[in-house]
């Protein structure tokens with residue numbers, strides 16, 4: 001999975017009639033991903049990704065996401081370009097879903113990231129922050145700190161047995177700490193907010209693509225860095241790899257230097273980023289849809305990451321002086 005919505009041949013022909021990209025030669029569902037329905041579309045002109053937006057992506061946000069991809073690509077960043085239909089719009093409709101056709105990017109995501117990959121991820125993230133700085137639209141981060149308590153309350157409703165009193169009080173204590181100490185003013189702009197290994201492609205030892213902008217928003221740049229440290233620098237046994245972290249942070253600052261404040265808040269932002277993914281994963285884990293083929297991701301991986309960052313006092317734990 002993920003193909004939630006099937007497209008008939010008639011619907012596909014009708015959609016492609018709105019574009020100048022030729023007729024379909026093939027259109028195959030893509031198994032990866034959990035949010036939207038994605039197809040690998042081959043037409044007379046090229047290969048493309050056809051995405052049908054499903055329930056979690058709000059239609060009002062699509063001009064931001066697609067406009068951002070276009071803006072980043074035209075600034076030379078490795079984002080796929082959305083394709084304009086004959087009417088000049090990126091967004092169309094098929095099978096009663098909003099839909100877009102996106103440029104296909106070559107390259108492959110890595111299953112086991114090396115420190116070198118982490119360095120490349122850090123510099124790609126800084127390039128994204130820099131290229132996004134003159135993007136005109138903005139979008140509030142709907143998964144920032146204000147959303148975590150309501151998400152936690154949603155997880156608690158129904159008193160699931162998985163949430164022991166010890167776990168509840170650990171999360172409650174962490175939320176209170178984060179709410180009392182969260183910074184109000186750090187360098188901000190457009191962030192990717194979900195730059196996990198499945199969202200970066202590599203080719204010939206370089207980043208060839210950055211995809212999946214459907215959590216992108218305006219927030220602290222260093223929060224994006226915290227999300228990446230969590231996603232890229234822990235090993236499968238839960239241990240933190242300081243060499244990978246050093247490479248990622250040095251890759252980032254080779255393009256965009258950190259302010260003193262960003263560095264001093266990094267451990268706290270890493271705690272917050274851990275709780276953000278712990279809570280969304282926990283919510284999905286407790287609210288699995290019967291019969292859905294999507295395997296929920298392990299929330300407790302992120303609770304352990306949160307526990308690691310709670311013991312961090314300075315950025316030297318992340319490999320910086």
Ligand SMILES: Nc1ncnc2c1ncn2[C@@H]1O[C@H](COP(=O)(O)OP(=O)(O)OP(=O)(O)O)[C@@H](O)[C@H]1O
Pocket residue numbers: 002030032033034035036037038049080102103104105106198199211212213214
């Ligand atoms: N522009 C692209 N070029 C090549 N392949 C792509 C492109 N966009 C998406 N894909 C392929 O489709 C898969 C799913 O895409 P994507 O991650 O955007 O889906 P999603 O449902 O939003 O997933 P997620 O669970 O990561 O939020 C990717 O893993 C990749 O294989």
Ligand SMILES: N[C@@H](CCO)C(=O)O
Pocket residue numbers: 035194196277281297
């Ligand atoms: N990257 C998210 C999934 C949403 O794309 C996670 O690992 O929880």
